Amino acid sequence: MTDPYQDDAIEGRIQFGFLARLWPFVRPYRRGFAGCLGLLAASFVLELLGPWLLRHAIDGPMRAPDADRGDRLRELAWYGAGFLAVTVGGALLGYAYGLLTAWNGQRVIRDVRRHLFDHLLGVGLSFHERNPAGKLTTRVTSDVENLNELIATGVLQSVFDLLKIGGVLVVLFFLDLPLALFTVATTPVVIAISVLFRRNAQRAYRAVRGRLALQNAYTTELIGGVRTTRAYGKETAVLQRYAERNQATTAAWLDTVLHFSVFFSLVDLALRATTIGLLWFGGTAVLAGTLQPGQFVQFWLYYALLTAPVRELGEKYNVLQAAFASAERVFHLLDAPRFPPPDGRRRPSPRRGAARVEFDRVGFAYDPATPVLHEVSFQAEPGQTIAIVGPTGAGKTTLLALLARLRDVTAGAVRLDGDDVRELDLASLRARIAFVAQDLFLFTGTVLDNVRLFDPTIDEARVWTALETVGAADFVRRLPQGLRAPVEERGSTFSQGERQLLAFARALVTEPDVLVLDEATASIDSESEARLQQALRVALRGRTALVVAHRLSTVRDADRILVMEQGRIVESGSHTELVARRGAYARMLAKAAADA
């Protein structure tokens, strides 16, 4: 048994291949992103201008005792205005950059999400059986969200940071060679300290996340399991287990506080030490007359531009790692093949009233070693009802899934009006077939939504007609909001019988040509039982139907009965024929009559 959550453990290597796969989604917005890069470059230039202005203000008007006072003040005002323009311009550019990245990045994310969601609705049932809904939902929501980081942090910011570090270094070299050399010599040390401690701190953080997740999961459990705990009087034991987890989390937290305090202190200390070094080397140069004080201040301020990207280097790496892990998971899902495979050559299957259904030597296997269906052949003429009986595991439900191509045969063929269903257009095929499962799945929404399955082209009158036909109109009318009554948590507020009636209405509202039905086992709810029988009779009238039957009345009324065992049809014929044959079916009837 493979662990369905296995791929959550993906660590996230930086693989540039994923960027290539992301490209088709980014492509429509490439101009916008190019604009983002342009804005970044422009704001970088502005950032460089600020210290330059300051230097000239210091070396110029502030230090020219011989010049005219009015001229000096006027010049100073110009520098001030320049500085203001630079900062306000920088702020505006930053604002524009924020909006433009979001405008484009969020659209890319939306497109990826749309594509992934679409893809997941189109992959086969067996894929969904292997992948729990909760996991797929996480992929569609938070993993797709993380892809944004791949673009924003991964490409744009990284490019910009590299540009910035490189650009500042070049400028520094132009300003003053010895000081620049000093910077180049010390920066790697600071980066090393930053990366080293960031890594330790990150490890400690990961420990916190892991333990906190455990503790929070246990919190959920002890709330959800409160009846169980109470029933067996295990309050103390539960409390003790919680205490262990709580203790472990706190210990991990204290550990991060240690690492983080050390990390912040040491990185700051290293940066401070470097600036003090700059002061020493720069100061001696100024005193020796080889450097102007303003130049020194400019150098100092440029150096400050370096500290932010250097400090955040470790952080960005982590964000990127997580983003790449998400990319891997998302693209892994996109690699799952669609089922049925998209194929443009298929013929439409127009509605034409009751259809003719033929199973021709059909075989099916999930795993070739253990076939589920074997050489199953039968025909249903238009309007006929085929009842299928047999023990659990005989392949009855699998057989029903083949007609609408929820699964595909592995041998033989299923034909609708003479056409192999695999050659028909999927949408028109499925539009002709309606399905009633034993346990109906209700969506959150209203009764109306659930009957017409969110199809606004089906008006309320048609919905009422369908409800009327199956005898569900009464109970819907009794609901406080009628058709608009809310359905919550998969319909837990409706009884099993009521849900069945809604399922019949849902199937009939589209006026299908073929009905596929897994009859619910009878519960004790007598009132809905009588209704269900009536609904069934109406539903089958004039339609071709395949029914896995659990009621004798259904079987008796069927045009043909298939008795299945271990994937094979062991008997088939009408009720009278099979009774006369005194075989398996007759024995079933005898058993049903016995001791009741």
Added chain:
Amino acid sequence: MLRPLSWHRSIARAFGRPAALLRRHLGLVFVGMFFVPVHAAVSLWMPRLLGDALDHLQAGGPVEVLERTCWLLLVLALLESGSRYVSRKTLIDASRLVERQLKQDLVAHLQRLPIAWFDRSRSGDLHSRLTQDVELVRFVMGPLLLHGGSTLCLLPAGGWLMASMDVPVTLAAVAVFGVLFAGMRVLMPRLHRWSKKSQEAIGEISQRAQEDFAGIRVVQQFGIVDRERAAMATRNRRYLLANLRLVRLRSLLHAMSHSTSGVVMLGVLLVGGHQVVDGALTVGQLFQFTGYLALLTLPLEILGWTLATMPRAYAAGIRIEELFEVAPEPGSGDAPPLSGGLRVQGLSFTYPGGDRPALRDVSFALAPGQKLGLAGPVGSGKSTLLALLMRFYDPPRGTVFVDGHDVLDLRPSALRALFALAPQEPFLFSDTVAANVGFAGAEPAVGLDAAVAAAALDQDLPQFRDGLQTIVGERGVTLSGGQRQRVSLARALLSERPGLLLDDTLSAVDPLTERRILGGLERQRRGRTLLVASHRLSVLADADQILVLDQGRVVEQGDHRRLMALGGLYAQAFRRQHEAAALESLPEAGS
């Protein structure tokens, strides 16, 4: 407006309990708070030194002064980092210790609250009080002391230092920062509102996706993929719009604070530069001034952040205290030896807050060792009856008696030690199969294998990766519904209680296995009282007494033979089920 006294009282209500817990770590708090002003003082000294150094450079003084300044700066840098480290480590540690104790006390309290209270509360809400709310309160107990204390030191001292250098520029800077601060106060709530909207929007996406994946059969079979796609597009659009709005607000905030610093620098250059030109201020002093400005921006941001967080922390404190204020269920009462004789007499029961009675006038008696069957549609009251026997809820006085004692007089734990309940939707802990089966007993569990075999769980063991040591996943997700039910049954059997309450326990188990399990149970019952609620009437047929419930009322009562003879609800349903079972069976030829 609240009167001062009640204001004071509600603050005490929100933070009194965590503050009392913090008092246990006074030593840490004292050491931490001592170093907060030390750090502030050192930070404020540095710009002065740098400014002096710059003036010194401009004046071209001796190199020894520069050397001395550099060494002093290095010492100060060490002191700055050291004091920061100590205060952070002590104060944050203390807050984490408070958090731990608060969570522990909360969980201990939860363990004693009545089940009826849990029914009324949403588990998501409870969970968020135990996690997010505690975290918010912790913020007040540590980070607030650290950052708030540091802000309280830096803002006035820095302001005073700046004012002592140049009053007009300081006032101008204060004014501009004031504008920024006001802007933040306006934008922050909006930011909060839109981030909530964005979260709601992604929540809707998540909920719809989850349902579509869970109901993928319906989605594919009815060909509604296109419609779902459209529905998702609407949700995606809403999310996109909320996010863009959020980004706009964030970028605006960012741009504001960025340009504010530009405006302040302009003021400094113009006014300060003017004085430099006039010789009233040196370039170094100007530099020193900007150093203070830079130092004060962070505390200002923290102040804004704190003001935004405090109301939330207060609300969180109140929510936590609300939990502590819920009265626990009584832990007292008689605990006589009980054998499990049951008498229920005219029992009517309405759930707290319910509008319709769940049970109406139910009466029956059951001797120890007898079997009672409960039949009836969903919502007819079967589970309610069993829950009342466990005293998950209090029945009216004088209606439910065990061995002649009114259950209201018995200690709840004594009553619960009498029965083991296996519900239709059992709760499994994300632990091993063995630990889940052995939940009720002491370790190591004696008779584990026998219980596993009796619940027919042994037939599944080969499918499990590590047999009984297999982890079942959250709520047992890796097991099938039937397997979960059988684990819960094995748990009940292993607990060796004199009475067994099976609440549709085997509904997801195939009929054949169910019959085998119940047959075995019957043979090894050894005088256990058995109460079985089931939709499969065949398993009730051998009960000493069967109650057929409908809308809380007993509509038919008697043993199988009597009910069949009656030809009512029970008899009709029994025949239908028998029929269905026959169609699902394939009797051997000649049997």
